[in-house]
Amino acid sequence: MKKLLTAIACTFIATSAIADDKVTIEFAYPYSHLFDVTYEKILPQFNKAHPNIEVKFRATYESYEDASNTVLREAVANELPDVTMQGLNRQAILVDKGIAKSLEPFIAKETDFAKDGYHQAMLDLGTFNNEVYGLPFSISLPVGYYNMEVMAKAGITNKDQLPKTWDEVIATCGKLREAGVKNPMFWGWNITGNWFLQSLMWSQDKPTVNGVDFTLDETEGLTALNTMKSLFRGCDMQNIEWKAALASFSAGEIGMMYWSTSAVGAVERSMGDFTLVTHEYPGIVAGGPLGLPAGGNSAMLTSTSKDPAVLDASWKWLKFITSGEGAAEVARTTGYMPPNQAANDIILKDFYNKNPAKATAVRQLPLLREWQAYPGDNGLAATQVIYDAIEGIVTGEYEDMEELQQELSEEVQDLLPAAAGS
Numbered sequence: 001m002k003k004l005l006t007a008i009a010c011t012f013i014a015t016s017a018i019a020d021d022k023v024t025i026e027f028a029y030p031y032s033h034l035f036d037v038t039y040e041k042i043l044p045q046f047n048k049a050h051p052n053i054e055v056k057f058r059a060t061y062e063s064y065e066d067a068s069n070t071v072l073r074e075a076v077a078n079e080l081p082d083v084t085m086q087g088l089n090r091q092a093i094l095v096d097k098g099i100a101k102s103l104e105p106f107i108a109k110e111t112d113f114a115k116d117g118y119h120q121a122m123l124d125l126g127t128f129n130n131e132v133y134g135l136p137f138s139i140s141l142p143v144g145y146y147n148m149e150v151m152a153k154a155g156i157t158n159k160d161q162l163p164k165t166w167d168e169v170i171a172t173c174g175k176l177r178e179a180g181v182k183n184p185m186f187w188g189w190n191i192t193g194n195w196f197l198q199s200l201m202w203s204q205d206k207p208t209v210n211g212v213d214f215t216l217d218e219t220e221g222l223t224a225l226n227t228m229k230s231l232f233r234g235c236d237m238q239n240i241e242w243k244a245a246l247a248s249f250s251a252g253e254i255g256m257m258y259w260s261t262s263a264v265g266a267v268e269r270s271m272g273d274f275t276l277v278t279h280e281y282p283g284i285v286a287g288g289p290l291g292l293p294a295g296g297n298s299a300m301l302t303s304t305s306k307d308p309a310v311l312d313a314s315w316k317w318l319k320f321i322t323s324g325e326g327a328a329e330v331a332r333t334t335g336y337m338p339p340n341q342a343a344n345d346i347i348l349k350d351f352y353n354k355n356p357a358k359a360t361a362v363r364q365l366p367l368l369r370e371w372q373a374y375p376g377d378n379g380l381a382a383t384q385v386i387y388d389a390i391e392g393i394v395t396g397e398y399e400d401m402e403e404l405q406q407e408l409s410e411e412v413q414d415l416l417p418a419a420a421g422s
Contacts, residue, residue: 023313024054028070029085030061030297033243034262037269038333046320053313064090064192064297065380071302075099082303082314085137088125088296089193089371093379095128101301102131106315116323117342125339125370126298134298135322138336140260141292141361141368142188142199144282145267148275150255153179162279166227169256169282170234176255177236185235185256186245189228189394193371194386195260195295199281200224202369203289209372212417214382217409225393225401227284232394239394258282260295261361264335268357278335278360291369296336337361378415385411 029035043055061067064087071094074080086094094100107113114120118135126134146162154175156162163169169185176184189196194208201208206220215221231237240248242259249257250270264278283289299318303311320326327338328347335358338344344362352359374382389408392398 022052022054023309024056025082025303025310025314025317026056026058027083027317028058028061028067028081030064030067030087031262032060034266034334035060037265038329041329041333042321042326045325046317049320050313050316053316055317061085065383068093068380071099072097075302078304080302080304082301082305082310083318084300084302085297086134086300087193087371088134088136088139088294088298089373091126091134091298091300092128092373092375094300094302095133099302100133101303102133103135103301103315103318104131106301106319107132110319116319117327117340118323122339125294126300134300135318136296136298136339137322137327138262138296138330138334139339139361139368140262140295140336141364142196142258142281142295143261143360143364144279145249145257145259145263146277146279147249147252147255148277150176150181150184150252150274153181154255159277159279162277163256163282164280164288165282165286166231166284170230172256173235181255183238183248183254185231185237186240186249186254186258187228187231187235187237188242188245188257188259189232189390190242190387191260193295193373194383194390195293195371196258197224197228197386197390198293198372199289200227200284202291202293202367203284205290207370207372209374212375212419214374214409214412214416216405216412221409222401222405223284225405228390229393229399229401237394239391261335261337261358262295264358265333266335276357278357280360280364289367292364292367293371294368295371296339331358335361337365374412374416376415376417382412382415385415 058081061070067086068090071084122136123132125136126132154172163172173184198208201220201224204220204223206215208215246263248254250267252272252274281289281292299322301314301318303314305311323340324342325347327340327343330336330338331348331351352362373379389404398404
């Protein structure tokens, strides 16, 4: 009996020690409807590998703009999460303000870090001043989504017939309307970070921002605005919120939807009885886009803790979700591509052959360009000004694209920092 009591006592002491050693970290991420299912898959795997680390999830960010604004406010109040997911185009401001911590000290302690799957092209997305501050978690590119039963009403019965230019999209809209389709097309102008404006600019191999200059005042900018107007008018596109568009497409009411590949998983889980095909993003001219902006988000360390155990636990979580099996769950549960070579080449070796709707963006990877942020403290304000202007095109408030080009260029440029010496 004495031995049994001693054993129980030892077990109690050991269990108490384990409980005392448990480290809790806080984590926040955007887009609940896209990523909840991803983290539901990842968390049990992480808990199994690291039973002494508890990850507490904060309320999700509504968008990347909300993520950036929230972290900026939390920094002032000293209430930052230990790890935060931020849009690829929103990393720089957190680095500039000293909120995000360099990951170099943690990477230096890892053995063969690059062989874990990270390769330089992807690390570059989160590298500032030659130091890594963010590990990409998910990468997306714009693609076309098609309901092939609806497309058949326009005489399109296989993917080779799908539109390759925006003029072809407009022509297809006309045929679908003649066939009685009330809302033939949705083009994601309202996606976060003016992403689709940048897609039209990069399609012409033109950055939207060059240093501190907003380039919309150049020829490519006018082409982008005219392309949007032609699409909105030629397809009689409804001004609906993007979640409503996603639901409408999933319900089989929209024939063509242009959006991030990120939503493939969500569409597949909610779609009605129709054939879904994704296809390459159309170009302004024949031959397709010359480039497309990389969307997605990155994991950043923003912990204010001085406790080495908390920092180590934060790094373990950050590394786990961006590498190997953690990254593979991104592809399995969403339409994002994991920016990790191990996940793509080894774990997901046959995945894209079996999931062709998620393979379109992978084929477009050679087109990947930077998703640009607007420099300076007014970057989010510039984003909103552009958003409002594009919505004005959708609603018909703006008809003269040359006039809008001039007004928008001047308003945004005034929000950006002045060039050195000016």
